[in-house]
Amino acid sequence: MDAVRDLTTSRWPIRPLWAFLHCPVCDDPNVHPRRVEVNQNGRVVDISRYGIGHDERKKGLLRGSEIRLEFYCEQGDIFSINLRFHKGATTVWAEQLGHWEGDWPTPELWRD
Numbered sequence: 001m002d003a004v005r006d007l008t009t010s011r012w013p014i015r016p017l018w019a020f021l022h023c024p025v026c027d028d029p030n031v032h033p034r035r036v037e038v039n040q041n042g043r044v045v046d047i048s049r050y051g052i053g054h055d056e057r058k059k060g061l062l063r064g065s066e067i068r069l070e071f072y073c074e075q076g077d078i079f080s081i082n083l084r085f086h087k088g089a090t091t092v093w094a095e096q097l098g099h100w101e102g103d104w105p106t107p108e109l110w111r112d
């Protein structure tokens with residue numbers, strides 16, 4: 001527990017390393033993971049409820065790698081949190097991917 005407590009003190013030059021993720025569209029605190037994708041400049045691996053997939057895509061304009069974490073909230077928003085590494089810098093951003101109504105969209109990553 002000391003290691004966890006140390007990460008959240010002001011001795012570290014960063015903010016605490018954990019938080020509850022809210023939907024970036026509607027601020028709903030109930031979000032569910034549905035997919036993870038790692039894109040290494042065109043070589044893609046994704047993990048979903050259906051297993052692990054591999055794909056080849058066109059290389060992007062920027063070299064580097066991108067990690068996409070996809071979620072949906074209980075109000076129907078589908079979004080991703082993305083991390084892109086390029087030339088020593090990692091950027092992070094959220095992206096709205098769609099909205100669903102009715103039954104749950106793509107199933108959760110971890111449930112069967």
Ligand SMILES: [Zn+2]
Nearest residue numbers: 023026073077
């Ligand atoms: Zn939402």
